[in-house]
Amino acid sequence: MEGVDYLRDERSKAQFDVETMKVAWAGSPEAFLVCDRMAKLVANDPVFEKFSKPMLGRKELFKNTLRKTAHAWKLVNDLHLTEEEAKWLRHYIDEPSYTDLQWEMFVPALEGQGTEEQKKKWVPLAKTMQIIGTYAQTELGHGSNVQGLETTATFDRQSDEFVIHSPTLTSSKWWPGGLAKVTTHAIVYARLIIDGHFYGVHGFIVQLRSLEDHSPLPGITLGDIGMKFGHGTYNTMDNGVARFDRVRIPRDQMLMRVSQVTKEGKYMKSNVPRQLGYATMVSVRQTIVSDASKALSRAVCIATRYSAIRRQFGSRDGGPETQVLDYKTQQSRLFPLVASAFAFRFASDWLKLLYTDVKQRLEVNDFSTLPEVHACTAGFKSLTTAATAEGIEECRKLCGGHGYLISSGLPELFAFYVPACTYEGENVVMLLQVARFLVKTVSDLGNKQPVGTAAYLGRASLLVQKNCVVQTAEDWLNPIAILEAFEARAARMAVGCCQRLAEFKSPEEGFAELSSDLAEASLAHCQVIVVSTFIRRLQQDIPGRGVKQALEVLCNVYALFLLHKHQGDFLATGYLTPKQASLANDQLRTLYSKVRPNAIALVDSFNHTDHYLSSVLGRYDGNVYPKLYEAALKDPLNDSDIADGIHQYVQPILKQKLHSSKL
Amino acid sequence: MEGVDYLRDERSKAQFDVETMKVAWAGSPEAFLVCDRMAKLVANDPVFEKFSKPMLGRKELFKNTLRKTAHAWKLVNDLHLTEEEAKWLRHYIDEPSYTDLQWEMFVPALEGQGTEEQKKKWVPLAKTMQIIGTYAQTELGHGSNVQGLETTATFDRQSDEFVIHSPTLTSSKWWPGGLAKVTTHAIVYARLIIDGHFYGVHGFIVQLRSLEDHSPLPGITLGDIGMKFGHGTYNTMDNGVARFDRVRIPRDQMLMRVSQVTKEGKYMKSNVPRQLGYATMVSVRQTIVSDASKALSRAVCIATRYSAIRRQFGSRDGGPETQVLDYKTQQSRLFPLVASAFAFRFASDWLKLLYTDVKQRLEVNDFSTLPEVHACTAGFKSLTTAATAEGIEECRKLCGGHGYLISSGLPELFAFYVPACTYEGENVVMLLQVARFLVKTVSDLGNKQPVGTAAYLGRASLLVQKNCVVQTAEDWLNPIAILEAFEARAARMAVGCCQRLAEFKSPEEGFAELSSDLAEASLAHCQVIVVSTFIRRLQQDIPGRGVKQALEVLCNVYALFLLHKHQGDFLATGYLTPKQASLANDQLRTLYSKVRPNAIALVDSFNHTDHYLSSVLGRYDGNVYPKLYEAALKDPLNDSDIADGIHQYVQPILKQKLHSSKL
Ligand SMILES: Cc1cc2nc3c(=O)[nH]c(=O)nc-3n(C[C@H](O)[C@H](O)[C@H](O)COP(=O)(O)OP(=O)(O)OC[C@H]3O[C@@H](n4cnc5c(N)ncnc54)[C@H](O)[C@@H]3O)c2cc1C
């Protein structure tokens, strides 16, 4: 029935104040208000309706998103939204669109890599959308290895221009969002060549289309790279291919903040340190970690609500069956993911602080923390996106058969999310970068005290000797015990790898051979950081009835779940005894019982609108079954009782007249 | 370039005879020939073309598949194909269609649950497709718990009929394939009610549509349940919903092989043992395991070939970069999946033998092995489908960004495959059934010697005491050492769970509380079976140069990969020392180097046609890049330079005229 809250009983069980938890999730009262307002703005505007998406073909999907994007931009202007508000508006519209590239890649690249003069010219054009840009780095043949890009930018001293050229098929730019049909400009990354010498890969502002009639400029071939995973998802966006046939751009369209080419064709480093880019990198990765927490929070919200509605087995004396949320197997798959969503959320909050810290240091030319920051953010990126992608699919499975319907929201969420494991640094490549840092840190331990998130490695010699002192399941609730376990395991893995590396002829050979183990050590290191960030967050004051307590339970769930999952590492390194590992698992089971009464309230704390979730299974009111039915009936196949094709292809079979039919 | 084999060098490295390996994979020379012929028949017939699928809307997808299905049935008749051949034909067409239900569910249910008389009447109609049937068990409210189904079949003595009725919304049949638009009949599972008494859930043959004009019969409401995961995949099929409003069927349309209702309304068990259904169950699960191996073989074939073509980093002196297949991280993610495909393949071959064995036993009323068979097949189902679903997604990630394109074949393979984790027994529910068996087996150890795949538990008391004797990495190549490790770990986990169960007030409470640990113990048990099946297969004669050796390497990879992944179990149960686990990991790395030269040849052995793979990345000739480009250009968005919507929704933004535009 409409208007009834089928989850009311569940909500009444909550042992904490949901409204304050919403603020804790959002980060601050102000952040909560902005998000809440933007979410509702989107949810209540019919232009942003998205339930009809599954019925649209590629062209319609694309056009539909163009319309939403234009409408959104109109709102930004009409309502004088701040950049922060506009960002949330885009977020809640929940459709990949060219503006993602404009605001998250194009503008930041101009701001980060352009000179003052360049910024003055280009940034206002971009910010008012008089030009629309994309970030054209990846090519058909190269993604991860940016130094292998083949597009060339050859300086022509005569005309004071660069000639942008695609010398091979594999040099075609491939993937950039909006590139196919929408963007008028791109920052094209290309090998700079002056007088036959190669000066590394640089970014160039290239105009792609006429601002008058939108047609591609001479020498530029643009196209769409075709359908992607899922139905809607990235198919709303025109990821594109571009080929350049000796396209000329003025010299001042090379982004010259860090290196310059003079009129005379001299290549010069400017006095701006190369490391400035790190701040942007931290900011981009902060967004990725924040996005991970959001995507995972959506998935667990759907799966948790549906698991409270879904009943299967266990009816006694004709009473209702058991809510599947009450099964320990369901809890052990679901609750760690709820906890992960919070863990990633707090990790992303912390990355914001890190960003400020890095920016301040860069301003005074303090580069000392950069290697550590680089490793930590790369690791965060890899850990959170991998866990989120896996977690979304687990949530889909937790919903049984109905999770397979598009109307559950989960298939499309998965298809939309998974490329995060690949773009902005392929996850395994990222872990290997962390590994390089770890190896270096451990090798330098004699000379250099590691800082920040790697500081614990400074105690490595202690950590490889200490043993866990836990004696009861309760002892595992102690954050100090937890943290030491994670640190000891990570330190032992890192040190262990380094010792084995020393047995190889060359360090490079060893690194290659042991790379898989090194990646595991890196993951262990990243888990230290996520766990410790969660723990530190809880050392702060958190207001609201029961809010802190509920979060403490989640923090312990997160840590002990990881401990159980990676039990092999903890035992292999000898820090834990099997008995201690088993106590941790016992405690974990107890913790699940503590999460259970709060489960619905916890996912309510994300403050997700039904529009944003776009899931029949995850509806706030739990009115699942009638709405599943309603959604089904909208499928075009239900337009008629006898579907197109039946007369032609089925009836001849039934009537045994197939031989004489034309197919 | 067309006609060039870009993988020729790789193929020339193979250390075994690919043609003989193809036979080993197929199971026998005869099986190979049938598969090969059917695969080519499909690949060469333009009707079965599937590259245009991404461009089709829901109705077109559905119609297109109807056409293919009719064409296939015509071929079956024209070419006088055997049932085996027809099955492979359907398989290679590679699109979910109503005939899957007809042949894999409807006909087997008639044959397995119908009386001789019923079979005589219905089976020929079905086999000649004069009627088209589906299997209508699942309802909106119930899947896993079949006893909870709500549809009623009330006996009306007066008219000698059953009245089929959907009393609630949640009793609507929901999911059956072909139900929405195509099938004329269904086996509807419903609660049998006679004189107000409930006699359990039974199957009833219900006609759904007129055989004349295909319209739904009075009292029956049919519809499609809407779009499912992915673009094409299951959207080619009309999974449906059905509601019955007091629909009458003659009494003799209850499937009465095992239980009957007489004219007088008496409910009677026939003298046919209820256990007969087990044979069908084994056969269905054999197909599922076989399908798992096929799906995984497709994914690893694509990822392996592409990984040999893809190069990234590591160029020396301007030479070519490293093939990503040479990175140890890539190998450690990919090669265990190649090995798993073979492991599942041999597991499914063995299940065929088990099927014959079960059938023979049932004929002489020997039910002694059934509990073990039930547990073993449930476990196989869960283990292989879960690993395959995960493996396909891993393969997609292994292809980097390009794996996200539909043209890579992997997104749709994933979306198509994942429901196997849910249908035919939800995977976690299956593992819990295995757990019940394990608990019972261990508790009965004093009285009853376990048989078949559980026989090793008979040695439990020994296995919980023994310790691993491995001393060198080479020792891990010994199948006896491997098998004992898996048996010891599984036995210890099962025994450990049973000991802890005894601490609970009631066994049921304990089972519920420990269910997550029990599921882990079940998985360990299933791994014993898969590993031992692989090992036993290799004890047979396997002809062909190097074929057996190559398979031995894979068998070891499979086992040691599992050992590393579940290292925690092995260490926690105390059977292995950390040193021994580490030696296993060292051996695993060595094994990867042995797989490497054979990698392409191994995936060639699956004998997959390019049509079947439908992947640009997995093309036999490795001509990836030009073909990616070609495939992209076919997207409808590339029909025009200036896409529909640009003038309306983008130009007003660029020209700053949004305020005056109508959106
Ligand atoms: C939806 C989406 C949107 C995108 N948008 C943009 C965009 O707007 N602009 C843009 O420029 N690009 C974009 N990209 C491209 C993206 O940045 C690349 O796909 C990404 O950088 C990964 O590179 P790759 O595809 O070359 O993968 P590859 O590097 O080819 O990866 C293939 C495999 O090789 C392995 N591998 C690679 N190098 C190593 C190594 N050194 N050691 C061990 N293993 C290795 C990887 O782990 C992976 O398993 C987008 C991609 C997607 C999917």
Ligand SMILES: Cc1cc2nc3c(=O)[nH]c(=O)nc-3n(C[C@H](O)[C@H](O)[C@H](O)COP(=O)(O)OP(=O)(O)OC[C@H]3O[C@@H](n4cnc5c(N)ncnc54)[C@H](O)[C@@H]3O)c2cc1C
């Ligand atoms: C593509 C597709 C095709 C299908 N085709 C058909 C068809 O042709 N005919 C037909 O009849 N059906 C069909 N089905 C339905 C399918 O058989 C069911 O979806 C399946 O049986 C799972 O049941 P469920 O959906 O009720 O899941 P649920 O049982 O509701 O599962 C939800 C969650 O509850 C958990 N759970 C349930 N019971 C327990 C328990 N006792 N202990 C612990 N956890 C539990 C599960 O582990 C899962 O995480 C199809 C489904 C799909 C996806």
